[in-house]
Amino acid sequence: MTAKDDVQRRALELLWKDARRPARGPQRGLTAERIVAAAIALVEADGLAALSMRRVAQELGVGPASLYTYLPGKAELEALMLDAVALDDTLPHEWPGDWRAKTEAWARSDWEGFRKRPWVLQLVATTPFPGPNTIRWLDSALRALEGTGLTEAEKMAVVESVDAYVRGQARLSLDSHEPSTAEATERDAILAGLIDFSAYPALLATLQAGVAPYAADRFEFGLQRLLDGITTLLTPHP
Structure with a gap:
């Protein structure tokens, strides 16, 4: 087993088993949940670069060794942090409306969430350890597509x-x-x-129409076109 495999195993066990309680010598009042909450507060205040086991211990007023009694290391802590923020107050299938309204709602909610917590995007790319909250979200997003007639493979493709x-x-x-x-x-x-825009006739026509580059709501425009494309999948299905 490689070191990477070992980290993955430990992270998944922490996420899915009741392995967050130390075998011996727990710090009074300290829990894995408190450690994760302190780590999230630290990152939101000072950025992901500030995250370390020593710094989190400092924020909690304990020695670094106390944290290792609860968590094997930083990679496992990051996995727990991601899962802790994986759910919004409303799950995808709980939004009102049909499949499109639900999908629009969770997409916009995630969009705002990522903008508020940019560190999540950084961790998602390097910490692919799905926990209970992550799996619950995925199950809910697939449930939002129930009744559409899409195949299970198509539902997963839409969500992804x-x-x-x-x-x-x-x-x-x-x-x-x-x-x-x-x-x-x-x-x-x-x-x-500086620029002779006559050399760029298509762009010139756009500018003369009063359209400024990158001025539109790119997120909303792209989201609607993506959902329009998904809608064409529903045509063959009753």
Whole structure:
């Protein structure tokens, strides 16, 4: 078994078994849930780069060794952190409306969640350990598609496609700088003096129509077109 396999096994056992209680010597008042909550608060205040077992122990007022009594290491802590924030107040299938309304609702909710907690996007890419909350969310998202006539494979593909779209747009939004109105005006004035837009007729026509680049709600436009495409899958199904 490789070191990576060992981390995965320990993380999954922590998530799915009642293995969060130490075998001996527990710190009074300390629990895995408190450790995870302190780690999340630390990351939301200072960013993911600040996360370490030593720093979390400092926030809790205990020695680092106390944390290792409850959690094997940082990778397992990150897995528990992700699962702790995997659910919103409303599960996908609990939103009102038909399959499309439910899917729109959970997509928008996740979009806002990722923008509020960008560290989640960073951890999702490196900590693929599904816990109870993650699996509950996936089950609920699939339930939102019940009655559509889609095959089970199509349902999973829909959920994965919408989820991938939301994550991708959230990353793009967080990585890009949204200029202020003053910044955009100054930039456009500079570009107007530097670029001969007649060399770019399609773009020129768009600009002359009063459309500014990247001014539209890209997330909502893309989400609606993605759902439009999914709707075509329903046509052959009664």
